[in-house]
């Protein structure tokens with residue numbers, strides 16, 4: 253592809269997101285609900301790794317999320333470092349009806365932090381909120397753990413779809429924000445900006461210094 257072709261095409265982003273949490277908390281169903289609007293009441297434990305890709309538009313740009321789902325059960329887990337490699341977002345899922353899955357969140361966070369090498373957009377997800385009658389973890393406990401760990405927080409239900417799209421889209425939006433912030437802070441961006449400034453000032457038809465529109469050159 254020539255450089256002019258590249259300039260002509262719209263900007264695209266591909267973000268890798270991982271879903272982690274104990275076995276049977278609903279990771280696979282959250283993903284199938286989000287990617288295909290499907291729910292499986294009798295889903296089998298995941299063996300190895302699966303992923304789905306889903307797109308959304310942010311600021312007129314196509315943003316693709318490649319969402320990875322792996323087994324919660326240790327014996328079915330794929331090589332951990334490969335699973336986390338390149339991930340820029342994570343959903344850490346527990347089941348609001350099983351306290352042990354909430355107590356495991358710290359361990360999952362440790363694993364995530366050990367294997368990731370970049371800024372991650374992270375959300376704590378309390379799934380199965382349709383099962384209010386047998387709730388074992390309060391909303392407050394979920395929220396305060398998330399606050400203490402610096403995570404977003406949402407309760408979801410893959411069964412009745414509550415907050416599923418919202419949870420994924422918030423993580424994707426946050427990744428996008430992280431990437432934009434990085435670009436804004438990078439030396440390349442600053443150098444480009446100063447070059448553009450100079451040319452804008454020099455190109456002023458009436459010789460006056462035009463200060464407005466410095467950023468418009470970079471948003472197109």
Ligand SMILES: Nc1nc2c(ncn2[C@@H]2O[C@H](COP(=O)(O)OP(=O)(O)OP(=O)(O)O)[C@@H](O)[C@H]2O)c(=O)[nH]1
Pocket residue numbers: 273274275276277278279280281282292293294295296297298299322323324325379380381382383408409410411412
């Ligand atoms: N009531 C209810 N059941 C759910 C929900 N999400 C998942 N389940 C059920 O919980 C069980 C486990 O769901 P999975 O999506 O397979 O769980 P998982 O976390 O991917 O499990 P592993 O692959 O073993 O790690 C299945 O019987 C699902 O139907 C939910 O939001 N509400």
